């Protein structure tokens with residue numbers, strides 16, 4: 001998006017503004033001006049000496065400025081990332097709370113982790129549509145994303161707003177990153193990666209995969225890079241977060257369903273949190289009916305997942321992006337209880 005402003009100023013003021021603009025707002029794409037001198041006739045001499053002469057003298061110097069700029073460079077962007085949405089209670093909590101949070105925190109762009117939206121495991125096309133209607137713009141996922149076959153078929157569609165971790169081996173369906181259009185003309189590169197420590201899938205290296213994605217987007221026009229790192233081991237999450245510090249705007253962990261108390265801006269300007277937590281039933285084992293999980297641990301029999309009920313905890317994080325540096329200005333964990 002580009003806006004053009006036409007401004008008329010006396011030339012001296014216009015010149016000063018032009019220099020100040022170049023210094024203060026380097027994101028102005030073009031700054032041009034047309035100067036016009038208006039003159040008035042002036043008599044020299046008189047009729048008596050027979051030497052009347054007419055000469056023009058300057059009365060007004062005007063400059064017409066054409067300032068062409070991309071306003072998205074001037075507007076900061078607030079991203080809300082919502083942790084793993086667990087089953088119907090989680091989806092209902094998002095529907096109930098999200099419109100209020102978007103207004104309260106001036107949220108421009110909402111990303112949510114979708115891997116548990118289908119009864120605690122997986123995600124369906126209908127789940128995605130339901131959460132889009134609630135206000136979520138784009139979705140990341142994790143190890144449960146391939147559970148529903150209908151969504152797997154849809155994942156190669158570049159218009160379908162769901163990523164799977166990018167470091168799945170070549171040939172896996174879907175995509176692991178996308179440059180997404182956000183409000184205010186902004187563009188966000190959303191990246192989804194998965195850890196390899198204590199995870200069952202045999203994945204490619206998330207460090208090298210992140211490097212490759214960033215390399216592929218060098219010189220591309222974007223306003224922020226958001227990374228959801230779906231991983232179990234806090235050490236692996238911290239290591240990759242520091243590895244990408246200063247190269248991505250935000251790096252947030254998912255998968256444990258439990259929020260960590262370490263949200264902060266790293267030295268290079270990247271917003272970081274080891275795990276954002278989930279949106280799901282509070283009186284549960286990470287969203288699931290607790291007695292079934294307790295029985296599984298005691299008997300070692302196969303685990304049956306049932307979504308728990310009762311009040312839900314909503315966990316998300318707001319990240320404020322600096323439009324000039326594309327790094328984070330602030331990070332704010334948001335936790336609410338929804339009855």
Ligand SMILES: [Fe+2]
Pocket residue numbers: 084115116142255256257
């Ligand atoms: Fe999850």
Ligand SMILES: [Fe+2]
Pocket residue numbers: 115142143144230254255
């Ligand atoms: Fe997971």
